Amino acid sequence: MSLGKQEQEAIALARVQLEAAGVWDPDNDLDSLVDRFIVRADKQRALDEFRLAVSERCNRIPLGHIVGTVAFDDLPLVVGSGVFIPRPHSTVIHKWLDDARLATGTCVLDLCAGSGAIGLAIARRRPDLRVTCVEFEDVAVHYLKRNIARLATHDVHVNAMQADIRETPAFAGFKHQVGLIVANPPYVPRQTQLQPEWGSHHPSAAVYSGADGLDLTRHIIALATTLLTPEGWLVIEHGEDQAFAVRELFQQHHLLDVSTVIDRESSDTTGTSVMTVGRLSNAVQA
Ligand SMILES: C[S@@+](CC[C@H](N)C(=O)[O-])C[C@H]1O[C@@H](n2cnc3c(N)ncnc32)[C@H](O)[C@@H]1O
Missing domain, CATH: 3.40.50.150 (Vaccinia Virus protein VP39)
Known part of the structure; x- marks a missing residue:
């Protein structure tokens, strides 16, 4: 998946910020954060999370x-x-x-x-x-x-x-x-x-x-x-x-x-x- 210039810059800055904050495995965390907030690489996982969320909502957990x-x-x-x-x-x-x-x-x-x-x-x-x-x-x-x-x-x-x-x-x-x-x-x-x-x-x-x-x-x-x-x-x-x-x-x-x-x-x-x-x-x- 190719990312635009803005996303690439945001990710590069995030790596520097995570390191400066003392996060012990910045690359691992960055991968997860990019996957969660910028692009879902694993479509099957995204679909599964969607179904789990719908199930919670059907149990009347607040949105x-x-x-x-x-x-x-x-x-x-x-x-x-x-x-x-x-x-x-x-x-x-x-x-x-x-x-x-x-x-x-x-x-x-x-x-x-x-x-x-x-x-x-x-x-x-x-x-x-x-x-x-x-x-x-x-x-x-x-x-x-x-x-x-x-x-x-x-x-x-x-x-x-x-x-x-x-x-x-x-x-x-x-x-x-x-x-x-x-x-x-x-x-x-x-x-x-x-x-x-x-x-x-x-x-x-x-x-x-x-x-x-x-x-x-x-x-x-x-x-x-x-x-x-x-x-x-x-x-x-x-x-x-x-x-x-x-x-x-x-x-x-x-x-x-x-x-x-x-x-x-x-x-x-x-x-x-x-x-x-x-x-x-x-x-x-x-
Ligand atoms: C209706 S909620 C409003 C929260 C927030 N103002 C808002 O509008 O999203 C009321 C809040 O008051 C807090 N609260 C209830 N009794 C309290 C008390 N005696 N002292 C301080 N906070 C209290 C609750 O924990 C809750 O977070």
Whole structure:
């Protein structure tokens, strides 16, 4: 199989990079990577892998977990079993960000970050912000760190922090320092029956959150009042039928300019893209 000039150059550069990185058998690894990503030399193996993948999908393993990657807001992220597959829904946050006038250097927290999709996409759009992605599950943190390493090659940079957002002392260093908190927390009520992709093949902590689905949302709002700067923004995704309850929670915590944004364009068959936005009052310092 003859390769074009671009492919040949990419392969030559990869050999140098693999050697420099200390990979112990760069030629063997390069052969596998070329076979997997540039040209499948072994057609029979490719066909076999296709059939295995179809069988997995018929067992309702999520597509992202089978193919191992997902495009989110144009970012090529790695995902796999044990981590939430980012959904186009969450791009509603990025559309809002484009209109928000955040000052250069603003500290941003992506709480419940999973693979890091939201925080990384914010960092790509606004490289002048300081973004930290917070996640508590080991497997998800593993994918978060892989995505951070991958996207450094695209010049996208965020920090990773492994912490449980219910443990307030872990966030002491951010007290009144954060200009924007974004979160796509688990928000499905405990008893809800979901498709197997979500109900059986995602970690329950990534999907469900208490009887009304808002346990984590309550924690995030309470935490936000201690971390946000005066007039700092809080943006949380939730279900369409939770909008009234979430707005009430924002208001009970003295958040101002509270509004719910519904983005039908980013919605899909798994639900509607909805988020509530508010900002901390000047007067409130928890
Ligand atoms: C719905 S997923 C969203 C992941 C990511 N933000 C996205 O949109 O792809 C929720 C994430 O919250 C994490 N999570 C759940 N409870 C948490 C907690 N108490 N502290 C930190 N992260 C938590 C889960 O592990 C999961 O990765």
